[in-house]
Amino acid sequence: MKENILIIGGGIAGLEAAGQLLKLGYNPIIVEKSDHLGGHVADWNRLFPDMSPAEDLVSRLIAASSEANIFLNTEISFVNRLKDSWNIMLSNGISIITRILLFATGFTLFDASKKEEYGYGVYNQVMTNSDLEHWFNTGQDERIPEEGPAAMGFVHCVGSRDEKARNPQCSKVCCITAVKQAIEMKQKFPEAMIYCFYMDLRMFGKKYEDFYISAQKDYGIRFIRGRVSEVSENIEGKLVVKAEDTLSGKPVKVTLDLLVLMSGIVCNQQTCKTAGLLSLPIDSDGFLKSRDNIADITEAPREGIFYAGTCTGPKTVPETLAEARSAALEIHNYILNGM
Amino acid sequence: MDFGFKISPSSAVNLDNVDLTLYNRLLEAEPDICKCIACGSCTASCPANRFSGMSVRKAILNLQRGKEKETARMLSNCMLCGKCTMVCPRGINTRHLILSICKLYKEEAK
Numbered sequence: 001m002k003e004n005i006l007i008i009g010g011g012i013a014g015l016e017a018a019g020q021l022l023k024l025g026y027n028p029i030i031v032e033k034s035d036h037l038g039g040h041v042a043d044w045n046r047l048f049p050d051m052s053p054a055e056d057l058v059s060r061l062i063a064a065s066s067e068a069n070i071f072l073n074t075e076i077s078f079v080n081r082l083k084d085s086w087n088i089m090l091s092n093g094i095s096i097i098t099r100i101l102l103f104a105t106g107f108t109l110f111d112a113s114k115k116e117e118y119g120y121g122v123y124n125q126v127m128t129n130s131d132l133e134h135w136f137n138t139g140q141d142e143r144i145p146e147e148g149p150a151a152m153g154f155v156h157c158v159g160s161r162d163e164k165a166r167n168p169q170c171s172k173v174c175c176i177t178a179v180k181q182a183i184e185m186k187q188k189f190p191e192a193m194i195y196c197f198y199m200d201l202r203m204f205g206k207k208y209e210d211f212y213i214s215a216q217k218d219y220g221i222r223f224i225r226g227r228v229s230e231v232s233e234n235i236e237g238k239l240v241v242k243a244e245d246t247l248s249g250k251p252v253k254v255t256l257d258l259l260v261l262m263s264g265i266v267c268n269q270q271t272c273k274t275a276g277l278l279s280l281p282i283d284s285d286g287f288l289k290s291r292d293n294i295a296d297i298t299e300a301p302r303e304g305i306f307y308a309g310t311c312t313g314p315k316t317v318p319e320t321l322a323e324a325r326s327a328a329l330e331i332h333n334y335i336l337n338g339m
Numbered sequence: 340m341d342f343g344f345k346i347s348p349s350s351a352v353n354l355d356n357v358d359l360t361l362y363n364r365l366l367e368a369e370p371d372i373c374k375c376i377a378c379g380s381c382t383a384s385c386p387a388n389r390f391s392g393m394s395v396r397k398a399i400l401n402l403q404r405g406k407e408k409e410t411a412r413m414l415s416n417c418m419l420c421g422k423c424t425m426v427c428p429r430g431i432n433t434r435h436l437i438l439s440i441c442k443l444y445k446e447e448a449k
């Protein structure tokens with residue numbers, strides 16, 4: 001009989017791992033709490049750095065893992081430890097016996113309404129990075145005027161690098177996402193004046209710096225170094241944004257028609273609950289704690305439990321996919337050698 | 340009337356009112372200017388900086404914030420030695436840029 005491997009989460013990490021485990025001759029079972037596969041990437045439009053359609057990637061991963069057992073709208077209800085395996089009870093009443101669990105539970109987007117000074121959910125023209133991707137996909141969002149915004153801004157580090165928001169870490173993908181989205185908006189609305197308010201620009205990945213240079217040179221995006229301190233509304237219903245231009249040491253003020261908040265990547269609270277059922281430790285940044293953050297990032301401190309993707313911290317799509325493959329190989333080795 | 344104090348003008352920059360006409364004309368001649376990443380290499384290498392506060396970084400920033408007079412005042416301290424051009428990581432020909440700015444402003448002053 002083929003060995004069962006329970007994968008929690010059907011985002012790109014879970015799908016990629018399932019595809020690899022199928023090829024290795026195992027029986028992966030995906031438990032996904034939402035009604036669709038692909039996780040966050042299924043909500044995105046085009047992916048940096050090549051601007052390839054997110055939909056293509058997700059459908060390719062779904063096709064490669066179609067032989068797996070997949071339960072949508074399902075979660076883990078409780079877990080019983082047997083002698084050398086687990087009996088996992090799912091919310092749909094099915095129980096699964098497995099020696100191996102793979103967490104691919106991903107992240108949660110920071111709730112931007114917690115940063116009250118930015119006015120998300122208060123002013124009509126404030127949206128998040130995720131809302132903007134949704135608009136790229138559907139064209140539907142009342143916050144974006146049909147003729148386009150005359151002036152708009154992107155606020156970096158919303159709920160990241162923010163001890164008060166209890167997320168001191170950097171979310172890693174939002175600088176490049178802001179620059180990508182700024183370029184996309186300029187392509188759609190060439191007349192728009194577009195500002196990025198940043199503290200540092202963390203353009204670490206392949207071709208990211210090229211995006212930045214192109215945003216400056218080909219699209220005339222204006223970068224202002226300074227964290228937005230407050231957003232208010234004037235009598236005409238436009239947004240007034242204040243920040244310090246820390247390069248000149250002077251306060252700046254600008255009136256905008258649209259403001260996009262770059263919400264950060266934070267740990268998925270529900271994952272922590274599931275991890276609690278298995279007494280798995282949480283790292284100081286709130287994400288799942290690996291056995292070792294250098295050499296064994298895909299292994300839990302507990303035997304038979306593995307991690308892939310953003311459940312252990314912010315990651316890009318290629319990093320997530322590489323980790324999923326690596327976790328599949330670790331699982332294969334574990335089954336072959338019992339280690 | 341003398342109240343014993345005076346209101347100093349706000350130092351805040353209102354980006355809504357910044358007049359970028361001249362900056363945009365400069366962009367045509369020097370498209371690389373918008374590639375500046377404010378690293379400050381130019382300022383640190385400038386022999387005139389110590390005596391006069393000359394800084395290409397600040398000159399560019401002031402233009403972008405509509406403070407042309409401050410840039411013009413600053414450029415009068417430049418000796419056109421070209422050291423800043425040698426160190427700029429974004430490959431901006433800063434010396435040429437300085438000359439272009441001067442030319443544009445001279446035309447403007449006529």
Ligand SMILES: Cc1cc2nc3c(=O)[nH]c(=O)nc-3n(C[C@H](O)[C@H](O)[C@H](O)COP(=O)(O)OP(=O)(O)OC[C@H]3O[C@@H](n4cnc5c(N)ncnc54)[C@H](O)[C@@H]3O)c2cc1C
Pocket residue numbers: 008009010011012013014031032033034036037038039040041044046047048049074075076104105106107108109129130133173177263264265268270271274308309310311315316317318320
């Ligand atoms: C605005 C934005 C834009 C981005 N754009 C790009 C880009 O262009 N290029 C790029 O490389 N990266 C991009 N990223 C990063 C990318 O989204 C992540 O790398 C990717 O989503 C990570 O995949 P994942 O499978 O680890 O997690 P997720 O996408 O979060 O998927 C996790 C899945 O697990 C499910 N799940 C969670 N908990 C449970 C549970 N307890 N039980 C059952 N199921 C559960 C969830 O419902 C979800 O389907 C972007 C990120 C953001 C925030």
Ligand code: SF4
Pocket residue numbers: 156157158160161169170171172173174175176200201202262264
């Ligand atoms: S990637 Fe950029 S925007 Fe995101 S948290 Fe890090 S510095 Fe801030």
Ligand code: SF4
Pocket residue numbers: 381384385386387388393394395416417418419420421422423424433434
């Ligand atoms: S060219 Fe002018 S600005 Fe540049 S280093 Fe020489 S003196 Fe300084």
Ligand code: SF4
Pocket residue numbers: 374375376377378379380381382395396426427428429430431433
């Ligand atoms: S060296 Fe070049 S990039 Fe750096 S501040 Fe000067 S002009 Fe800008």
